[in-house]
Amino acid sequence: MVKITVSDKRNPIPQSLELSENIKITTWGAIKVNKADFFPSSFQIKSGEKVIYIDPVEVDGTDKADYIFLTHAHPDHLSLKDIHKIAGPETVVVCSKGVEKKLARHNFQLRKVKPGDMLDLGDLKCKAVEAYNTKPVFLWIKAHPKSSENVGYILTLSDQTVIYHAGDTDYLPTMRDIKNTDVALIPVGGDNLTMNVEEAAAMVNTLKPKMVVPMHYELKVSDDINKFKSLTAGEIQVKVLQ
Known part of the structure; x- marks a missing residue:
């Protein structure tokens, strides 16, 4: 069983990127996954008066969510405790099919998506994109098989800022079709769980976002992040948050 807690290496001050007067991306920083100190894929985005969370895990904030986006059902991405903490009666929870199965008996406003789906939420546009492994963890077994229909998200905010959260994924051919990205949140160095450093850099260099934020890496592998920056x-502006 995977145990998720706040890491004792967590920065006591939440780390934020202010993209404009009205748009801010925040992370609460490191979590401990079993015994490993880990920078998660968990972010809050404030767009004007709207509050958006992606894969909220061990969040410290008390801001209620307008929208929660969940990429897949692994416990470092799906935290029922945190969803209950930030969800209100009007919160829309957008999720993949594996997440929907886990949340179906709870009283959330669920919107299930699969890769290729598009949602028009008025002040927010969303496209769900593929997120899966091409390489196995053991023999033929993949941590994130394509059949699970896990997703990443391309979010277009009200001022047309585009933020891409890749979820847990390898470098996929369809990523070449993602255009005009302002900020890309990209997993780096995940052994056979996500892209390795070289793959992540190659993907980013193809995508050409204005800014990239590495995520989903162990803190002890800082050399991987430095290598990613060098590649x-x-x-492309590389912002490392911890």
Whole structure:
């Protein structure tokens, strides 16, 4: 059983990126996954007066969510405790099919999506995109098989800022179709769980976002993050949050 707690290496001050006067991305920082200190895929986005969470795990904030986006059902991405903490009666929870199965008996406003689906939420547009492994963890077994229909999300905010959260994934051919991204939140160095450093850098150099934020890595592998930065094209801003 996977045990998730707050890491004692967590920065006591939440780390934020202010993209404009009205848009801010925040992370509460490191969690402990079993015994490993880990920077998660968990973010809050404030767009004007709207509050958006992606894969909230061990969040410290008390801001109620307008929208919660969940990529898949692994416990470092899906925390029922945190969803209950930030969800109100009007919160829309957008999720993949594996997550919907786990949340179906709870009283949430669920919107199930699969890769390729698009949602128009008025002040927020969402496209669900593929997120899966091409390489196995053991023999033929993959941590994130394509058949699970896990997703990443491309979010277009009210001012047309585009944020791409890749979820847990390898470098996929369909990523070449993702255009005009302002911020990409990308897993780095995940053994056979996600892209390794070289794959992540190659993906980012193809995608060409204005800014990239590495996620889903162990804190002890800081050399991986430095290598990722060195392999990323110079015009792409790399922001490391911890």
